[in-house]
Amino acid sequence: MTHRAGLHWLIAGIFLNATTLAAGASVLRSPFPVARPGDTPQTLEIARAAVSPDRSDLRAFAPARSLHPAARPRGIGSRAAQSTTRATAPTGAYGRWLSGFRGRALSEGISARVFDRTFADVIPNREVLQNERSQPEFSRPIWAYLDSAVSDSRIRDGQRMLREHRRILDEIETRYNVDREVVVAIWGMESAYGRLRGRTEIIPALTALAMESRRSRFYEQQLIGALQILQAGDVGLHQMTGSWAGAMGHTQFIPTSYLAYAVDFRGDGRRDIWSDDPTDSLASTAAYLARHGWQRGQPWGVEVRIPRGFNPRLANTSRDVREWLSLGVVAQRGQSLPSSGEATLMFPAGSQGPALLTFRNFQVIKRYNNADAYAIGVGHLADRLRGAGGFVASWPRDDRPLSRSEREELQRLLARAGLYRGEIDGRVGSGTLSAVRDWQAANGLPPDGYVSLALLQRMRR
Template identity: 55%
Template sequence: MTYARVWVLAAAFALGAGADAVVAQTTPDQVEAGSDAGLDLWIAEFRARALEAGIKADVFDAAFAGVSYDENVIRRDRNQSEFTKTIWEYLETAASDLRIANGKKALESQRAALEKIEAQYGVDKEVIVAIWGLESAYGTFRGRDSAIRSLASLAYDGRRQAFFEAELMDALRILQAGDTSPAQMTGSWAGAMGHTQFMPSSFQLYAVDFTGDSRRDIWGDDPRDALASTAAYLKHFGWTLGQPWGVEVTLPDGFDYLLANREILKAPEEWAALGVVGVSGKAVPNHGPASILLPGGAEGAAFMIFSNFEVIERYNTADAYVIGVGHLSDRIAGSKPIAQGWPVQDRALTFDERIELQTRLTALGFDTVKIDAKIGPLTINAVRDFQVAQGLLPDGYASPRFLDSVRAAR
């Protein structure tokens, strides 16, 4: 530990020494950016704001005792967008035979609690188990990173400072409420915690004490509080018990791919009248208004998705994640694998390619609204509009082949 760090910590936490005194004597240009000393200066400033927000001094000081700058967290945050998989590659892991088998075992091990949670919150137990499985492999990989250290490093780094400062403040409120201790408050490198990887803000809003011990414990070996908290979260955002997230369907020859749009909702019987039916050949039961999703384009599997799809999106907005949770939950309940194939000759676009795609489409007059490397509904709409203009099949699928078409356009 450097002399500068010892001095900053001593000044920050000594009785009567506030952040203003620290900043007055040690300024950012005197310490190296991305260093323990720099983090300590930031902590001294943040401490004043936390105490003003109602965090007790002893709670703050106990939480930050020994906290240091985590370079690994910063590296992973900056590089995470480079990690991409196609939907079929993702599903190979998300709904692998092992994860399905372990999910069935996990459901049986917690069946009594899960049935009570399902009855109390109106959320299907298999979906809760599937989220548990994807987030922490049914509690076996809950994460060992200190949430305080991770969030402090990310807030100090500044790329998303306001977001991580708010999460860090909520983490301190959790500690102040006595739900856990700083040593037990562990999770992923990004600050997501426990069996089902709640961020502190989500914990504050939706976590529940299911076991009745006056603590909302999502970190310990007993997963029941975490499972009930996940149900409470999904219920808050409108989960409908018994409604599927989606159903695999087959499309008729000559299907109008412009209809495969999240904004176009039809009852299943209306879709059936257009030739869109389940893989069994029968009309999909009426679970409410639905849209058609083609995550692998016209050459991949097609799904009729219902409002519960959007509820899972509140946990993670990526279509692959939502389909992963949904399909895993179906398999745990005994359903069959996805019947249709995928365009396995394709690879996923890299981060830079997605940025390029959005930039080029927007420049050509097909506005993606955001240049963020996320192939969400807005970008899919722009892809489809370009396809229509170019006389291509308008399936909204952003593949490497499609990027080549955009590069060649004038």
């Protein structure tokens, strides 16, 4: 989540995005930064429990000690930090907000000393608010997303990372029982294998978002989490950097998820996801996936072939693999499917594109980032890192997703046909998709629920 640009991509009810951050390198992003690892109602409580109450708040100001001292930050109390201390207390709207927030932070276990020293020289970074508000009119189709997510260069670089970090990945895979390829795939998706981790200082960015974002409550929780990280002494104030939305490190943990799931793999006393050394970041990602039920050696999903006459309404339904087999669904490349267990059939680009059977591990990846396109990207990249081929079926590349105004028009047309009774808001949720399927079935089209320009043009006629 480096330099996040909060892009909302909508493909058949799934969200996706991609932001090019440097020439020849892109890092794929979720439309919702909150979906970065651990965005569940329980995360904050887990994070609170993860902060040891007996660690002195003075550790936030102690000199950093590490196996990699060159990569470690200075504490909040360093001369560099003290030299910029504000001469007077904040006033105006910021001063009023900070006064109220101070009480809330202290009630969450932040010491007055840590709070006051942290905010002595913090000026809210209001530039990040523009990133949050900047939403494109048109989304990118999933095939364009995957072209970037699973590019030749990303596959090549990922295979090199597997070789270069083989020994540490051996240890991580053994300890957490998570396939190394999926860990490295997440690393590639999140920060281009550590090259693009983000340079925005987290505290000023989260301060502005907590004050003025439409999701201020979420960002205030992340700001308190960031203060807890400083209080624990894992990183210094000015070295706590990452994306504009608060995600940090090689694999982009938000603060509450860091507190709940990050690990000190080498036992040097700090969970260091900011260092050039990716060890703690990769181990933390594996630990996160393991905590949420990753099954080593099992597929995330398999491209499948659908028999002629198959009912597209079965898309997005789950049933046992044996039942799918009885319906004539087979692996596209002829490989064996799991012998049993729940599987969900997906048409990411409608019935004219590839079909996928997804399994439990697909849902685990979505716990890291709750977007179908992201999970497909991670899973497919992991497969390619193992040497598997690309998708067999072709994507409908002559099509494109709808803009928000076009999605609103689609909903109005569905409402006029008596098929949709929801709000005209341009959000393609379950109600809109159900109405789309009903319209498709009534008009001789495969009822796959795929929303596209071709569909809208047909409805206009």
